[in-house]
Amino acid sequence: MSIPFSEDELIARLFAPIAGPGGLALKDDAALIQPPPGHDLVATTDAIIASVHFFPDDPPESVARKALRVNLSDLAAKGADPLGFLLTLALPPDLPGDWLERFAAALGDDARAYGIDLVGGDTVRTPGPAMISVTALGQVPSGRMVSRAGAKPGDILFVSGTIGDAALGLKARLGGGSLAGLSGNARAALAARYLEPQPRNALARAMRDCANGGMDVSDGFVGDVTKMLAASGASGRIDLREVPLSVAAREAIRFDPTLFETAVTGGDDYELLASIAADRAADFEAMALAAGVPVTRVGAVLPGAVAPTFLGLDGAQTIFTRGSFSHF
Amino acid sequence: MSIPFSEDELIARLFAPIAGPGGLALKDDAALIQPPPGHDLVATTDAIIASVHFFPDDPPESVARKALRVNLSDLAAKGADPLGFLLTLALPPDLPGDWLERFAAALGDDARAYGIDLVGGDTVRTPGPAMISVTALGQVPSGRMVSRAGAKPGDILFVSGTIGDAALGLKARLGGGSLAGLSGNARAALAARYLEPQPRNALARAMRDCANGGMDVSDGFVGDVTKMLAASGASGRIDLREVPLSVAAREAIRFDPTLFETAVTGGDDYELLASIAADRAADFEAMALAAGVPVTRVGAVLPGAVAPTFLGLDGAQTIFTRGSFSHF
Numbered sequence: 001m002s003i004p005f006s007e008d009e010l011i012a013r014l015f016a017p018i019a020g021p022g023g024l025a026l027k028d029d030a031a032l033i034q035p036p037p038g039h040d041l042v043a044t045t046d047a048i049i050a051s052v053h054f055f056p057d058d059p060p061e062s063v064a065r066k067a068l069r070v071n072l073s074d075l076a077a078k079g080a081d082p083l084g085f086l087l088t089l090a091l092p093p094d095l096p097g098d099w100l101e102r103f104a105a106a107l108g109d110d111a112r113a114y115g116i117d118l119v120g121g122d123t124v125r126t127p128g129p130a131m132i133s134v135t136a137l138g139q140v141p142s143g144r145m146v147s148r149a150g151a152k153p154g155d156i157l158f159v160s161g162t163i164g165d166a167a168l169g170l171k172a173r174l175g176g177g178s179l180a181g182l183s184g185n186a187r188a189a190l191a192a193r194y195l196e197p198q199p200r201n202a203l204a205r206a207m208r209d210c211a212n213g214g215m216d217v218s219d220g221f222v223g224d225v226t227k228m229l230a231a232s233g234a235s236g237r238i239d240l241r242e243v244p245l246s247v248a249a250r251e252a253i254r255f256d257p258t259l260f261e262t263a264v265t266g267g268d269d270y271e272l273l274a275s276i277a278a279d280r281a282a283d284f285e286a287m288a289l290a291a292g293v294p295v296t297r298v299g300a301v302l303p304g305a306v307a308p309t310f311l312g313l314d315g316a317q318t319i320f321t322r323g324s325f326s327h328f
Numbered sequence: 329m330s331i332p333f334s335e336d337e338l339i340a341r342l343f344a345p346i347a348g349p350g351g352l353a354l355k356d357d358a359a360l361i362q363p364p365p366g367h368d369l370v371a372t373t374d375a376i377i378a379s380v381h382f383f384p385d386d387p388p389e390s391v392a393r394k395a396l397r398v399n400l401s402d403l404a405a406k407g408a409d410p411l412g413f414l415l416t417l418a419l420p421p422d423l424p425g426d427w428l429e430r431f432a433a434a435l436g437d438d439a440r441a442y443g444i445d446l447v448g449g450d451t452v453r454t455p456g457p458a459m460i461s462v463t464a465l466g467q468v469p470s471g472r473m474v475s476r477a478g479a480k481p482g483d484i485l486f487v488s489g490t491i492g493d494a495a496l497g498l499k500a501r502l503g504g505g506s507l508a509g510l511s512g513n514a515r516a517a518l519a520a521r522y523l524e525p526q527p528r529n530a531l532a533r534a535m536r537d538c539a540n541g542g543m544d545v546s547d548g549f550v551g552d553v554t555k556m557l558a559a560s561g562a563s564g565r566i567d568l569r570e571v572p573l574s575v576a577a578r579e580a581i582r583f584d585p586t587l588f589e590t591a592v593t594g595g596d597d598y599e600l601l602a603s604i605a606a607d608r609a610a611d612f613e614a615m616a617l618a619a620g621v622p623v624t625r626v627g628a629v630l631p632g633a634v635a636p637t638f639l640g641l642d643g644a645q646t647i648f649t650r651g652s653f654s655h656f
Contacts, residue, residue: 041361128456
């Protein structure tokens with residue numbers, strides 16, 4: 001627009017109205033966080049940058065939702081309920097006219113929807129691309145945070161929702177030739193998953209009540225499973241035929257079977273991976289059902305500090321050339 | 329260097345060794361924060377960007393210290409003791425060879441020196457300038473956070489240390505003509521204050537025990553005093569002849585008396601402003617003395633929701649054309 005007001009005016013006009021009580025109307029240098037007695041605090045931070053993590057012409061509403069939700073997904077994976085977040089905006093001088101107004105309005109709506117309060121932040125000018133960095137704080141009953149390192153041999157591995165939609169959505173958007181014939185419905189469904197993550201905060205309680213280990217799937221299913229098992233000092237056996245795929249993803253893979261690998265190694269799923277003791281698996285499934293989030297058994301945790309085995313569509317062991325997508 | 333390893337390798341090699349226990353060796357998606365019972369958590373975030381907040385050729389050690397210390401200063405102003413911090417790095421591909429190693433080593437040393445643990449973060453690639461964003465978490469006994477809005481008529485206004493050095497240091501560095509004749513010592517002293525803030529965390533306890541209101545002076549003394557009084561719904565009378573100046577700043581102002589205005593309106597001081605009830609002023613001074621931090625009485629808080637009065641060097645009321653420096 002070039003930004004038409006000072007940092008103070010910008011905060012007062014756009015962000016103070018969406019701030020929560022701990023944000024002190026964003027008029028202080030710091031936020032006050034009061035986790036209830038008997039709770040630990042969980043903190044996570046993720047940043048997104050124009051032309052790296054989103055397209056510069058993505059709607060500002062979608063950018064706001066992505067910036068917040070990638071962090072909400074980490075809280076959910078840890079079994080934490082959202083508490084508050086700090087927002088750092090680095091803004092270039094050439095933002096379109098109403099970009100910030102639309103961004104702030106959507107962010108406020110999303111914060112309300114997920115029950116997380118904007119409590120502070122920083123706004124700086126940059127000569128580079130727009131960057132939105134969120135630090136999200138959540139709460140868990142003391143000692144109950146779900147660790148990435150907690151998977152135990154004998155556990156059953158679960159994943160929520162469906163895998164691969166976002167990676168296929170990005171591919172369709174970039175105009176991958178093999179997806180040219182995809183139906184409009186399938187294309188829209190996949191594109192939406194790339195544009196706006198749907199974090200599984202509804203599953204947080206089931207995670208903290210049932211999971212020995214967990215993380216969110218954000219850098220690719222195969223790579224993230226491998227990471228969790230390595231962090232846990234365990235191995236595993238994952239049957240990729242069990243990985244849940246959406247109708248749209250199955251349509252895309254019918255067009256081009258090589259896209260199956262894209263689906264299970266691509267990023268931006270923002271589903272949850274959970275390692276659940278066998279005698280807790282039924283409870284986890286029941287709690288997930290009650291929370292309205294589908295969960296699927298995809299494998300087992302095995303003893304041994306060796307890389308897990310992945311069984312491909314033909315039932316044979318599969319080696320991945322690229323286990324995970326790294327944004328860096 | 330162009331960065332020679334993946335995000336995971338970078339974290340494992342450079343940042344995990346400097347992480348605190350809550351950081352779970354930076355192998356998880358989130359940090360665990362356990363404020364002691366009876367304490368509130370204070371959260372603040374500040375970002376610095378190359379060629380906006382620091383010079384691209386500043387030593388990486390200084391960039392690390394500035395990134396952390398601007399946040400430590402906010403914690404000190406709130407009366408909070410450092411607990412942990414999350415670090416977001418947006419890095420361009422053309423960083424010099426050992427930049428990150430030097431940055432991480434200095435950051436680790438500084439974190440130890442100030443007693444704050446690296447507990448998490450995010451590392452992303454950017455086509456733009458380097459950006460370092462820190463979210464710092466501190467702890468304060470419940471209900472004792474010092475608010476910017478807490479100044480009360482009848483309070484005495486204090487400021488720590490000396491004001492203006494950093495703004496004059498920036499001016500000297502940019503080669504302001506009037507500072508060409510400054511002695512090498514004075515130039516070095518001022519430049520050092522711009523390059524590396526010296527946050528007043530030693531004063532945190534005195535702040536929470538004695539101050540009704542407080543903030544750090546980061547955007548210019550005159551503007552920040554005005555902001556604090558406005559947030560408190562109060563007015564005030566500040567005698568700028570009482571504002572503490574360093575030997576080097578006084579030397580610069582002798583060269584060019586107009587630099588006095590630069591000193592009291594420039595930014596990057598990272599001193600503390602405290603509003604202290606008259607019957608607590610002596611205690612505050614005694615605690616500051618014990619903490620080794622000079623504090624100076626500079627004015628008084630008055631009733632009324634009008635802008636405060638500043639008395640200039642001639643004892644007459646001064647109007648500032650630019651009360652404060654805004655980075656935005």
